[in-house]
Amino acid sequence: KQQYLVVGLGGFGQNLALSLVELGAEVMGVDRDELVVAEVADRVTHTAVADTTDSRVVKQLGVADFDAVVCAIGTHLEASLMTTLLLKENGAKKLVAKAANEMHGKILSRIGADTVLYPEKEVASRLAKDFMASKDFVELVPLTVQHSMFELTAPKKFCGHTLQELHLRANFGLNVIGLKRGDQTIVSPAADEVIRHNDLMIVVGDRKKAQEAIEKHP
Amino acid sequence: KQQYLVVGLGGFGQNLALSLVELGAEVMGVDRDELVVAEVADRVTHTAVADTTDSRVVKQLGVADFDAVVCAIGTHLEASLMTTLLLKENGAKKLVAKAANEMHGKILSRIGADTVLYPEKEVASRLAKDFMASKDFVELVPLTVQHSMFELTAPKKFCGHTLQELHLRANFGLNVIGLKRGDQTIVSPAADEVIRHNDLMIVVGDRKKAQEAIEKHP
Ligand SMILES: Nc1ncnc2c1ncn2[C@@H]1O[C@H](COP(=O)(O)OP(=O)(O)OP(=O)(O)O)[C@@H](O)[C@H]1O
Ligand SMILES: Nc1ncnc2c1ncn2[C@@H]1O[C@H](COP(=O)(O)OP(=O)(O)OP(=O)(O)O)[C@@H](O)[C@H]1O
Structure with missing residues (x-):
């Protein structure tokens, strides 16, 4: 069975975790905000309230065991970069990170993200094409x-x-x-x-x- | 030539305005934050710094002249709902609004949005399918x-x-x-x-x- 780690359970992270579970995967969801974790705890395989900018926390996640790891911390730039770096150092096999803008995305690629996502840009570009x-x-x-x-x-x-x-x-x-x-x-x-x-x-x-x-x- | 009004120039709104200009459309971009407007003022046909929860502001935008109007105010719920309502009341021919979550989206549809977008959900769902x-x-x-x-x-x-x-x-x-x-x-x-x-x-x-x-x- 496929296993995924999703760090950051904002709009994007929550939807990703839930979609994966719906498709039959096992998902571990992590966020430092307990209210956010509580929103999905009963619908996601495992959850944890933790600060992933802490290397001791990331060490214990068993990062290398997951088929892919997603850093879905968007707007908190420092947390996004720190987390991505730690996930890479702890053996993430496939690392996807969400970026808030192009500069953020470039840095994420340099520090180890295999794929960088720009959700707003992707959907904005599709809408523009549909209009035109x-x-x-x-x-x-x-x-x-x-x-x-x-x-x-x-x-x-x-x-x-x-x-x-x-x-x-x-x-x-x-x-x-x-x-x-x-x-x-x-x-x-x-x-x-x-x-x-x-x-x-x-x-x-x-x-x-x-x-x-x-x-x-x- | 096609004309579009984009209210809210955050990540989504900016990318939308710029994509439309790139495809040859005329775009009017509005945001209450002058720093945000300054970021795109030289690349978008017209821009204005204004608070679109103010009915006098929206009256002056000539909403009915645009091929489509997009409310790209995501996280400020009240501003998003007020703006969408005012755009509808002022004659928006085709009204697209970005929602932060399902509840927000339902309300937007009820108050006049012809299309409601969930960018994070869309991209999260696509990523989940790609993984699986x-x-x-x-x-x-x-x-x-x-x-x-x-x-x-x-x-x-x-x-x-x-x-x-x-x-x-x-x-x-x-x-x-x-x-x-x-x-x-x-x-x-x-x-x-x-x-x-x-x-x-x-x-x-x-x-x-x-x-x-x-x-x-x-
Ligand atoms: N150091 C951290 N450790 C764990 N989670 C964190 C950390 N910093 C931020 N987060 C979490 O990341 C989540 C997503 O962040 P945020 O909502 O700012 O991103 P966003 O890009 O605006 O969200 P969306 O996914 O809705 O587009 C939040 O729930 C936040 O609690
Ligand atoms: N009353 C208002 N009138 C005009 N613009 C507004 C108003 N309220 C908020 N905005 C603008 O809407 C923009 C988008 O809002 P915000 O960044 O919170 O949404 P978001 O969904 O997090 O953004 P993104 O587009 O990056 O996903 C901001 O630039 C903000 O200044």
Whole structure:
């Protein structure tokens, strides 16, 4: 069974500890604030009220036994750095640390964090992309510099035609892997599937080619 | 040109304002803390130092002119609720608010937020999934209840065979849309592409069938 140590049980740490438990892992949660620990004590495998800037405390956590260790102390910079350093020195196999900003993150990497997370930056950047995304071309997953998986609103010119007739792979190198129609999704649609008005085509291919397909066929 | 109003320029608000500007939008950033506003004033279209719990302040922002308005005041609960209410009353077309926890989020929805965000919860949940994901089956994008796009580590039995020979679509309904080999990604691989040891297959299809493909072919 997978075991994780989460130090710092603020918004991020608590949610992480609880998500891991939900997925079947064993989780040890540590925070110096007893009220915060009390909030999750009954839902997390083990908890402890402790100050992880104290090397004696960290020595006793058995850090090296965990599959991964997460330092989720965000805004208390000194505590975050001290804790991360101690976790690394005590043998953390995989060390993830949450950073409050880029400078903080750089230091965390230098002192031993294998992965540095910027939750606010990540979600802010996703929201900005969602706001700015053109409605008929929504990128879902980038695959390479040129290719990705995206959702295209079926251009009018495609409607009433079968996938076969449209020659999307031949003309644009586009692989239509799915069609969203209302609240139904058809995965791997057949060549004789007829495109209807308002269909959302889930496509894999070159972004520029996909833009061409929308613009050249309005 | 798209225009956005971001109230609260903490970690989340600042990153959002800057990401939007980077994507070509016009952004108005507001915060009551002049030091915080000073940090981004030269990189955001317009800024103002103001207390958005004051209805006279919010009246003057021209809230209804923006494509969307974001209340990024996280931990100051009262300010977050007051501001969200005032933004709604002043005509926000699309109102997004950041919540510190579920209770806060519920209230924000009731008083007018169209979308409530929980950045820490979102990233914590993603990290938990990444930790717990089996190494040879990584889900990338869910498509329907049954189908998704995922990465499969090529089972030994596949290696040395062409995609054609493996009959993955015929036997498992799997559409191999890409192959990751080292740091190269081949999108829409040809039928005569030979699978090599350590190839990561990017596949669209039924999850259970994909698991079967890995297990039945070790
Ligand atoms: N020396 C320490 N030892 C153990 N826990 C600590 C220490 N210093 C701070 N913490 C804990 O870390 C937790 C997270 O810190 P804080 O809430 O400041 O971070 P945040 O980044 O604002 O939180 P969030 O996770 O909500 O985004 C707090 O519950 C705090 O008690
Ligand atoms: N009444 C108000 N009017 C305008 N701005 C406000 C008001 N109250 C708080 N703010 C601003 O909101 C910003 C974000 O608040 P705060 O930093 O507490 O949220 P957070 O959720 O901890 O931040 P983060 O965005 O880093 O996750 C702060 O810069 C603060 O000055």
